[in-house]
Amino acid sequence: MQNSNSPIYVVGHINPDTDSIASAIGYAWILRERDGVNAIAARAGGINPQTSWVLKLLELETPLLITDASPRFETVMRRLDTTSPKQPLREAWNIASRTGGIAPIINSDGTPYGLVTGRSIFALVNHMVGPHARNQEMRMRDILNLPSSQAADTKISKFQSVTRIRDVINRLLREEGDEFWVVDERGHYLGICRQRDLLNPPRLKLILVDHNEASQAISSLDEAELIEILDHHRLGNPSTHVPIRFTVDIVGSTSTLVSERIEEAGLSAPPAIAGMMLSGLLSDTLNLSSPTTTDRDRLAAERMSRWAFVGGGVLANETIHSYGDKILAAGAGLSVRTPQEVVTSDMKVYSGGGYEFAISQAEVNDMYELRDQIMPLSKALLQFRESKGLDFAMLMVTDVVSKSSVLIMDNPPMILDDLPFPIQQDGTRLAEGVVSRKKQLLPAVLGLIEE
Numbered sequence: 001m002q003n004s005n006s007p008i009y010v011v012g013h014i015n016p017d018t019d020s021i022a023s024a025i026g027y028a029w030i031l032r033e034r035d036g037v038n039a040i041a042a043r044a045g046g047i048n049p050q051t052s053w054v055l056k057l058l059e060l061e062t063p064l065l066i067t068d069a070s071p072r073f074e075t076v077m078r079r080l081d082t083t084s085p086k087q088p089l090r091e092a093w094n095i096a097s098r099t100g101g102i103a104p105i106i107n108s109d110g111t112p113y114g115l116v117t118g119r120s121i122f123a124l125v126n127h128m129v130g131p132h133a134r135n136q137e138m139r140m141r142d143i144l145n146l147p148s149s150q151a152a153d154t155k156i157s158k159f160q161s162v163t164r165i166r167d168v169i170n171r172l173l174r175e176e177g178d179e180f181w182v183v184d185e186r187g188h189y190l191g192i193c194r195q196r197d198l199l200n201p202p203r204l205k206l207i208l209v210d211h212n213e214a215s216q217a218i219s220s221l222d223e224a225e226l227i228e229i230l231d232h233h234r235l236g237n238p239s240t241h242v243p244i245r246f247t248v249d250i251v252g253s254t255s256t257l258v259s260e261r262i263e264e265a266g267l268s269a270p271p272a273i274a275g276m277m278l279s280g281l282l283s284d285t286l287n288l289s290s291p292t293t294t295d296r297d298r299l300a301a302e303r304m305s306r307w308a309f310v311g312g313g314v315l316a317n318e319t320i321h322s323y324g325d326k327i328l329a330a331g332a333g334l335s336v337r338t339p340q341e342v343v344t345s346d347m348k349v350y351s352g353g354g355y356e357f358a359i360s361q362a363e364v365n366d367m368y369e370l371r372d373q374i375m376p377l378s379k380a381l382l383q384f385r386e387s388k389g390l391d392f393a394m395l396m397v398t399d400v401v402s403k404s405s406v407l408i409m410d411n412p413p414m415i416l417d418d419l420p421f422p423i424q425q426d427g428t429r430l431a432e433g434v435v436s437r438k439k440q441l442l443p444a445v446l447g448l449i450e451e
């Protein structure tokens, strides 16, 4: 079943931000264009308002949602040809001769009726001929003229195509037959799978972009075949059985790294894909102003704007900064989302110093927005932390105009009292000049709790 042309999914982190979506789209594109591989951009969760604004503006398709790498029935199913219960058995016989001995019999409403197999035909013949010699003169032709319903085994188990094989493997091993139905959510026939294929299903091929920690990746990562990692975050990568390409570099966005690969290959990304990657870069670096911004990011912004800002296109009259302002505006704001959404949409879970904790980030154009939201956001943060069983949680509300953040903390350990950010009257902490979770806030937190 392992097939060299089976798709390779390029996927970013859960709670995807614009860079995670953009780098997946861009990297899947260069893999197809440069290497001719069947690379498909995917996403590990819902699209945030900023990303959705960009995708719509550039008329790009939202990448495929993948939340779990564990193989499903659909990955081993074969869509065998079918016949109906009233058709003569010879029809099923013809099908079975082409499929390796199996003919699915399907009702007129699309649901499975039964399966004609060597075993079920033997059962029929045995029933008709029995132990009595005189019946043995019954001709093959007469048997083949019977309706196929009479020769079908109707006790075949059904599984939905999206069911994870792992979840039902014990039941599969107890089943008598070697074949199973695969049906859709309405119970309609999709295909057949065989027990031997289920015992060793092909692994989902994955390339991780914009993250390398298993806690930020889709579920069941250990059941996938990891091909490559391309990232710009701290290390926390899972181990692998075989060597893989692994790139983690100190730049402001994964889209920067993808644009460099495209340039090295002597290619230029199509305007919409270049515009998408530029959006990922400008979003991650707060319009090239965050301390994570490097000279390579500025070069990448120029490179991608050259590809994206083409005459006649939607971005024709933009400059890097005018476009960056629009992207930040599309992502900012607390009022358009519920407190739960603000807390969870850009949330990352970390572990360090014996603690499991989360840091969320939300962007605003003006801290004034935060004044009435502190209580509801604190409540949402508490609920979220408890639901995940974490030790503490933080929400970093970043003003993209004044380049500062306000921190709301839930259940912080006492050691975090030493964070160098003054406590304000409303109980929040003011982190002046702090805009990067990765490069400023996380190291400050880890520096205290890992002592």
Ligand SMILES: [Mn+2]
Pocket: 019, 020, 210, 232, 252, 253, 254, 284
């Ligand atoms: Mn990123």
